[in-house]
Amino acid sequence: MKRNSFLNIIALTLPIQLLFASPNTGTTLVNITKSQRADGGKLVGKIVEAPNNAGVSFATVALLMTKDSSLANGVVADENGVFTIANVTPGNYILRVTNMGYQTFYRPNVSVATEANLLDLGTLTMLPEAKKLNEVIVRGEKSMIVDDIDKKIVNIGKDMLATSNNVSDLLEKVPAVSLDENGNPQVRGKGNVVVLIDGKPSNLYGSDLPTILQSFPANLIERIDVMTTPSAKYEGEGASGVIDIITKKTKIRGTNGGARLSIGTKNNNSASGNISYKAGKFGLNAFGSGQTRAMTWERTLNRDNLASDMPTHLQQTGTGGNKGKGLFGRVGVNYDINDKNSLEAGVNYSRDNNRNNSNILNETSLQTGLVTETFRRLNNSKGNGDNLNFNLDYRLKFAEKDHQLNFNSSYSLGGSDGESYFNQESEIDSLLRNQQNLRNNNRHSLFLNTDYTWPITPKSTLEVGLRSRTSANDNVNAFYNLDRETNAYVFDNNISNVFGYKDATYTGFMTFSQKTDLWGIRAGLRVTDYNQDINQISLNRDFSVHFLTLVPSFALTRKLGESSQIKLNYSRRVQRPEADWLNPYTDVSDPRNVKTGNPNLRPEFTHKAEMGYSNYEANGGWGPSLFMDYSNNAITQIRTVNETGISLTRYDNVGREFSYGFETDFSQKFGDVLKINGSGRVFRSEVVSALANIDNRTWSYSGNLNAFITLPADFRASAYVNYEGPRAIAQGTRDGVFIANMGIRKDLLEKKATISFNVQDIFLSRNYKSQLNTSSYAQSSLWHQTNRLVNVTFQYRFGKISASGDDA
Incomplete structure (x- = not known):
């Protein structure tokens, strides 16, 4: 002004x-x-x-x-x-x-x-008062995108918060990031992404990532770091990259806080509140939230079985729904022992209840059109889970300038239980089923992390660190069949599973950074010793897996001006098999499409390279780049169909997976009226395996766009669109997916409150289609979300924030 x-x-x-x-x-x-x-x-x-x-x-x-x-x-x-x-x-x-x-x-x-x-x-x-209340310092909002030497930092501004209730909503607005049909994050349209929360594994907060992201409130988030070619400091896993969700740690004086209430259609509601207090060296913060959610879907699958002497056709059509309730709470304390030592401790608790149902009609016919069998499978499931996480962090600044030691620890324990009832109806007696599935899971994990930062010279820094992560998981999955004569459920050992799992990961890393007025370099190496112990107790079978991996990384930047630079990045990534991928237990929840694990899986190694330019200023900028990902033992799902028309899906190392293309993200302000940001890419994806007889090569394109518009009478509107184009998968292709959201907001009560109206999936376009073609079968499938989310959200803030924050 x-x-x-x-x-x-x-x-x-x-x-x-x-x-x-x-x-x-x-x-x-x-x-x-x-x-x-x-x-x-x-x-x-x-x-x-x-x-x-x-x-x-x-x-x-x-x-x-x-x-x-x-x-x-x-x-x-x-x-x-x-x-x-x-x-x-x-x-x-x-x-x-x-x-x-x-x-x-x-x-x-x-x-x-x-x-x-x-x-x-x-x-x-x-002189400041002992407490500063009822005041907010207004500061300029940070540039949304900041390009660091090995990552892009996306600052979460007021507009993104006003139209987002949880982390899932935020991730959809982050350039290069999208969500699949199950709510798992993707980078550049691909899964296998490692998600961290404050640099720690997200599974410390629970076992199901989509549930964690939906339960984690958006207004706790300060920024999201996206690393497509991460440095050796970060987890070596995640073939597609790493997403680190950084929560707010605002330094305050006195007291501040806020409350948020969102009411939506189809019982999609949430409420949250937070408060922070600082007095002298002592600080306290607390947060609590609760939510209810509901989603409905429809599904179709058509498959021609060509493996049999008499080819058949399977058609599945049906609908279903998912409902859930969640609670999340965190309490943290911090104490500044002196100007060089500080201590922080916290407790996080989450609880989730879910209810799922489905109604699927299965119809098998001959090529002549004659229907040979028909049955309807009804499923009603419910489950409960909770997770408790304790963390203790210590920071020491040495007398030497900028020398710093950080120690972080987290201990997490939790459990879940669930039950499912399957009722299979048919006019054919042999197809009649009444089954009960009882599940119980208990888990605990310990994460220890220490980093030491040593500024060798004013322009060069050496950082070394050690990581230790251990976890254990006991899982009981019991199936019972109804005996029609006794009207009692009888345990079926053939399709049940008692599963014990332990893993231990020990990691050391070193990175060296050198910065001059024009040049920047960061080189690193990560060494990981990974151990898995798998015990399939129900079959009296156990086995161990051990991997020793090296993950190098390199990044080079050259400044071209005050805010522009070019950079070259390389990183080797590893995707280690997860426990469920290895467990040879066969899941028969859908008797025409069964799943099993593969104990012979080997790690997938991916080489990632990127060369780009960036120029980000306060009013906007852009960051175009060329990228390449290459793996010669990619892990992916493979589906085979036997002569009876039943498909078996399991993970396998299929062969070469290669993608390359052009990408850019951008942000721009047009005066005080319009602000946009987004990303787009054009790329080629190839999946080739001589052993599995796969050769899929496809050009594709995708992108997203956010627009924030200032309207008269202090209203602000927003719109979001995302399109993930068709791409090659192991045995076929997946069609493109389009999503559109919009919202409008208004600040009230001297900007201490905000009311917003949001619509997600305006056109009900969350359609996930795929086509698979092999010598033994041809299949097309569709999964479609059938309810859009409309909600009204009211947020109120109070107190004094003396540190900068976009949510002030």
Whole structure:
């Protein structure tokens, strides 16, 4: 804002400011106009805060008559604490300075002589109150995208928060990130993404990632780091990349907090509240939220079985729905022992209840059209899960400049239980089924992490770290069949499973960074020793898996200007088989499409390279790049069909997977009216395996766009569209998916509150289609979400935030 315009606003609002600044509740508003003042001297000065002498912005300066303390004149200081009081009548006065959060400052015996034209009062120092309440410092919003040497930092601004209730909603708005039909994150349209929360594995917060992301409230998030070619500091897993979700750690004085309530269609509701307190060296913060959610879907599958001497056709059609309730809470304390030592501890608790149902009609026919069998399979399931996580973090700054040691620890324990009832209806007696599936899972894990940062020179830094992660999981999956004669459920050992799992990962890494005025380099190496112990107790079969992996990384940047640079990145990634992928248990929940694990899986190694340019400024910028991913033992799902038409799906190392293309992200402000950001890419994906007789090569394109528009009457609107184009998968192709959301918001109560209206999946276009073609079968499938989400959200904030934050 220009200085003259700002002073005009001050002149208009001065009477109100002076009224609220008065310490006497009975003070009558005095509206001082130029005609009421006699020409006189001028007072000037600057107001600063103890002890750092920073200017106190917009303090109210009042000149009081000595005899009765009545108001004679006054102004509001500018953003730097500088003030000028003009036209002061000669006489003796008391100067009073007030500002919310500071002790009132008085200077008596301010004498303005008749002959004086200018009186300089110098620097006036105000002392902060013990508590600063009911004030928010307004700071400029950060640039949305910041390009670091080995990652893109996406700052979560007010507009993104206003249209997002949870982390899943936020991730859809992040350039290059999308969600699949199950809610799992993808980078550049591909899965196998490692998700961290504050640098720690997300599974410390629970066992199901989509549920974690839906339960984690959006207003806890400060930024999201996206790494397509991560440095050796980060997890070596994740063939597609790493997403690190950074939560807010705002330094405050006094108390601040807020509450949020969202009411949506189909019982999609949520409520949350947070409060933070800081007094001296001690800080406390707490957060709690609850949600209900519901989603409905429809599904079709058509498959021609070509393996049999008499080819058949399977058609599955049906509908279903998922409902859930979730609770999330966290309490954290921090203590600054001294200026070099600090300690932080916290507890997170989450609980989730879900209810699922499906109704699928199965029909098998011959090529002539004659239907040979028909059955309808009904499924009703429910499950409960909870997770408790404790963390303790310690930071030590050494006497040497910028030397720092960080120690982080997390212990997590949780469990879940569930039951499913399958009722299979048919006119054919042999197809009649009544089954019960009981599940129980208990898990615990421990994460230890220590990092040491050593600035070798002012422009070079060495960082070394050690990681240890151990976890154990006991899983009981029991199937029972109804005996029609006794009307009792009988345990079926053939399709049941008791599964024990342990893993231990020990990692060491080292990165070296060198920065000059023009060049930047970061090179690193990560060594990981990975151990898995798998015990299929029900079959009395156990086996162990051990991997030792090296993950190098390299990044080089060259500055071209104040905000522009080019960079070259390389990283080797590893995707280790997960427990469910290895477990040879066969899941028969869908008897025509069964699944099993593969204990012979080997790790997938991916080489990732990227060369790009970026230029991000306060008003916007862009970051085009060329990228390449290559793996010669890619892990993917393979489906085979036997002569009876039953398909078996399991993970396998299929062969070569190669993708390359062009990508850019961008952001731009158009005056004070429009702000956009997004990303787009054009790429070729290839999946080739001579052993599995696969050769799929496809050009594709995808992208997303966010637009935020300032409207009259202090309204703001937003729109989001995302399209993931068709791409090659192991045995066929997957069609493109289009999603569109929109919202409108308005700030209320002097911007302490916000009300917003949002619509997600406007066109009900979440259609996930795929086609598979092999020598033994041809299949097409569709999964479609059938309910859009419409919600109204109200958010209220209170208190003093003295650190910068986009949600202020």
